[in-house]
Amino acid sequence: MSRVRLEHVWKTYPGNVVAVKDVSFGCEDGEFLSILGPSGGGKSSTLRMIVGLEEITKGDIWFDEELVNKLSPHERNVALAFETYALYPRLNVYENIAFPLRARGQSKSEVDKTVNSIAEALDLTDILKKDPSALSDGHRQRVSLARALVRRPNVSLLDEPISHMDERVRAVVRARIRRIHDELKSTTIYVTHNQAEAIAVCDRLVILHQAELQQIGTVDEVWNEPANRFVASFVGEPPMNFISGKLESPQHVSILTKGGKEDFEFRGEVDPNYVGSDGISIGVRPQQIKLSRSKGQEASIAGSVKIAEFQGDNAVLTVKLENLDNSEIKVVVPAGRMGGEGETVWLEFSPEIIHLFDGDIPIIQRKRG
Secondary structure, three states: OOOEEEEEEEEEEOOOEEEEEEEEEEEOOOOEEEEEOOOOOOHHHHHHHHHOOOOOOEEEEEEOOEEOOOOOHHHHOEEEEOOOOOOOOOOOHHHHHHHHHHHOOOOHHHHHHHHHHHHHHOOOHHHOOOOHHHOOHHHHHHHHHHHHHOOOOOEEEEEOOOOOOOHHHHHHHHHHHHHHHHHHOOEEEEEEOOHHHHHHHOOEEEEEEOOEEEEEEOHHHHHHOOOOHHHHHHOOOOOOEEEEEEEEEOOEEEEEEOOEEEEEEOOOEOOHHHOOOOOEEEEEOHHHOEEEOOOOOOOOEEEEEEEEEEEOOEEEEEEEEOEOOOOEEEEEEEHHHOOOOOOEEEEEOOHHHOEEEEOOEEOOEOOOO
């Protein structure tokens, strides 16, 4: 059993620089947890405290029912793969991967079987006899990852472990990381600023920003029920659009256009005290907007296509709305419906896709299920 729990953890560096502020969350036994956030948000400091490379300023970290604040990394039985490789330059790839196994006293045959198994899983078989100096950055990172995973630790801690690989290789390797995790039934905490990676492999997301925990939940929960405006804008590519609006009733919000007011119905409950407020932000995800070339029966707002970006099966349109703010928003459409630059289009927001924010705070409460 390998459960990790952080309770009100802080990390303050000299000069009163707060890197992690009162963070609490848990990673369950066998779970794949991704810690996601922009650079400088506290991700790596959190990971280094879990592994024991950074002293905790305040708070507690538990592995199962054992308090590990004072334990060394070795005593915690964790494996760590960094963005930087930290390979032994005088050992070839095989010996780098084998090093932690030999240190544990495994027999030559056991070492050989285990090293070849992890090398095959991460496509390293052809370079096992090479020295680290002869490898590309991407290969070095894979060797570092193999050395971490080969130990079968209680907890694997991966800090930007595939950032130096090209996009095609990254997609393959992250899938193999998840497969190895499932086969070993291990507990994995994966740190990255790349949301595509985090979402592709995780069971749940932990989102950190400016040293603080923003939200923890499944991808579905974070996508559909963002805890605040930062999460709503950070998770999703392109990010969520925000348009100024006014709450007309507990079920309707309006956008003021040059031709008058356009009302949109939304699903969920809102505190009636917000009715009449014109400081509301309407959030809509680019992938969920319906685009038409003519105005239909449903509520819609007109705009003109400013930029059309082809992206394979889809296209991302930048549309300038005909509201009073002349807002520009992103819309994702099938490539065959790109629309030409300057073309007038109408955008529909169905009730279930509308999010409302008062400043940073979401104000719609929706029932799940």
